[in-house]
Amino acid sequence: MPSIFTRIIRGEIPCHKVAEDDHFIAFLDINPLREGHTLVIPKVEVDKFFDLPIDLLSGIMPFSQSVARKIAKVVPCDRIGVSVIGLEVPHAHVHLIPINSLGDMDFSKPKLKFSPEEFNVIAERIKNA
Ligand code: 5GP
Numbered sequence: 001m002p003s004i005f006t007r008i009i010r011g012e013i014p015c016h017k018v019a020e021d022d023h024f025i026a027f028l029d030i031n032p033l034r035e036g037h038t039l040v041i042p043k044v045e046v047d048k049f050f051d052l053p054i055d056l057l058s059g060i061m062p063f064s065q066s067v068a069r070k071i072a073k074v075v076p077c078d079r080i081g082v083s084v085i086g087l088e089v090p091h092a093h094v095h096l097i098p099i100n101s102l103g104d105m106d107f108s109k110p111k112l113k114f115s116p117e118e119f120n121v122i123a124e125r126i127k128n129a
Contacts, residue, residue, distance in 0.1 A: 002045065003045050003089060003090055003091035004089055004091070005041050005045070005089055005093065006091060008025075008027065009025060015027035015028070015030075016028040016119045016122070017123065018067060018126040018127050019063070019066065019067050019070070019126075019127065021063060022043075023043055023044075023063075024040055024041065024043065024059065024063040025043060026038050026039065026040045026041075026063070026064075026096075028119055028122060028123055031111035031112075032097075032112050032114070033097055033105070033107065033109060033112065034099065034104055034112065035098070035114075036071045036075035036077075036098045037095065037096070037098070038067060038126070039094070039096075040060060040064045040067060040093060040096060041092065041093040041094075042056045044056065045091050046091070046092050047086070047090040047092065048086065048090075048092065049084045049093075049094075051092070052092050064094050064096060067096060068080040068082075069129075070127070070129035071096060071098055071126055071129075072098065073129040074125040074126055074129045075126075076098075077098030077100055078100045078101075079098075079099060080096050080097065080098055081095075081096075081097040081098075082095065082097075083095040083105060083107075
């Protein structure tokens with residue numbers, strides 16, 4: 001069965017996309033820790049991050065860098081935190097989270113809620129940064 005992220009890539013499930021190239025796609029996390037919390041995923045479905053082929057492993061950081069710079073331009077924050085977890089969705093991905101303190105990276109905290117319109121506005125601002 002395809003992962004939920006593969007279904008997003010195929011367009012079967014909607015997402016608030018902020019960037020895409022031939023190998024990667026970035027979209028807003030549906031249950032964000034912070035405004036602008038973004039996921040970067042390879043289009044190829046591989047469960048564990050360190051099982052990615054070396055070309056995707058080495059490509060995901062430059063792609064994430066370009067997305068992180070855009071997020072930092074439009075979301076007030078001290079820096080962009082980076083995390084790889086994968087306990088919920090078995091499709092390798094990088095979390096990019098605008099942070100001001102260590103607590104902003106606490107995945108056990110309650111997540112923020114945004115309306116579809118609010119997600120759209122955030123995604124457009126990042127995309128166009
Ligand atoms: P992890 O696998 O790294 O523990 O967490 C997966 C992340 O994917 C979570 O932060 C969760 O909110 C996000 N997520 C799960 N399902 C969806 C979805 O259908 N759409 C989007 N945009 N994010 C999702």
